[in-house]
Amino acid sequence: MMTRFGARFYDFYTYPVNATLMAAVGKRYGFSGINVIGRDPKEKIICPEDFSIYRGVEIRAKPSRIREEIRKYRGSDHILIVNGGEEDINRAAVETEGLDILIHPLEFNNVLAKAASDNSVSIGFNLGLLIRLRGEARVRELKTMWINLKHARKYKLQLMLTCSAQSIYDLRAPREMVAISSLFGMTEKEAVDAMSETPLNILRRKSPDYIQEGIEIL
Amino acid sequence: MKTISTLREKKRYLAFEIMSEKTISRQELVREILNSIISIYGDSGASQINPSLMSFDGKYGILRCEREKRVETRAGLACIHNIHGIDVSIIVLGISGTIKGATEKFIQQTLVNKPEPERKNNCDQ
Secondary structure (H helix, E strand, C coil), rough: HHHHHHHEEEEECCCCCCCCHHHHHHHHEEEEEEEEECCCCCCCCCCCCCCEEEEEEEECCCHHHHHHHHHHHHHCCEEEECCCCHHHHHHHHCCCCCCEEEEEECCCCCCHHHHHCCCCCEEEEEEHHHCCCCHHHHEEEEEEEHHHHHHHHHHHCCCEEEECCHHHHHHHHHHHHHHHHHHHHHCHHHHHHHHHHEEEEHHHHHHEEEEEEEEECC | CCCCCCCCCEEEEEEEEEEEECCHHHHHHHHHHHHHHHHHHHHHHHHHHHHHEEECCCEEEEEEEEEEHHHHHHHHHHCEEEEECCCEEEEEEEEEECHHHHHHHHHHHHHHCCHHHHHHHHHCC
């Protein structure tokens, strides 16, 4: 029963102030890699053994500019992330091919879910919100997550869990993240897949051997 | 008086470690754990989980909970992020059926493996 936790876990949305320390703590918590956003690509990060650090880009732009920005980074090996919000941002994000993850979209609906499924965009759940908020604000975020999960299940979207950690104290171990995700009805299997299978899928898509869904150089 | 064994509550012991900038007192931690669990599951849920802190030395601790509510307790611990203005994160090292098992298996094991990070730091410098 416990064998599910033998997988390799990844957190694909971190904004570390001190990336070296974050990598060390991530390794201790049982992660196999983290995705670092908003750091200078030339900066040297000391990486622990058997641990990988990926570089990501978070796209923050007006809805009308999002498509253009995604196209700009599409060919690169950066992991593209959009932090969802109002409907027009989400729509622009999921309708453009090349985006990897859309995190915590508000007002998610069946049309957007269909588009996300067509463009193989994963839906991210920001557990950092559940950790940091209390009371009414947390209830609102949980409600959004229930709705997102419902749509994601219906259209078989890839799920993704993240803690959106800025400091090492925001990071949580995989088992804790599974426990938190049960608050909005995610099963253990879904949660484990969201931390291991989905990131590995994204990495596979980013590898140079990959051409198109179903076509790959072996 | 003791209850019969089939009616006795089944318990589990969670060995956990706190990461924080400053040390936290036992009293503050107990209050925060209960607050966090009540905030998520309400009074009724908290009474079913029945958490109680068995021991705590500033870094490692053991928390008792109901056997069927391990995941809920974990979630409650994971949602603690700030105690009296000090940023903290709690990691559960393991779950055991006895206090002795939790201490020997998880906490002492961690203490034995402890010197590793220091050595790594020396290498970097």
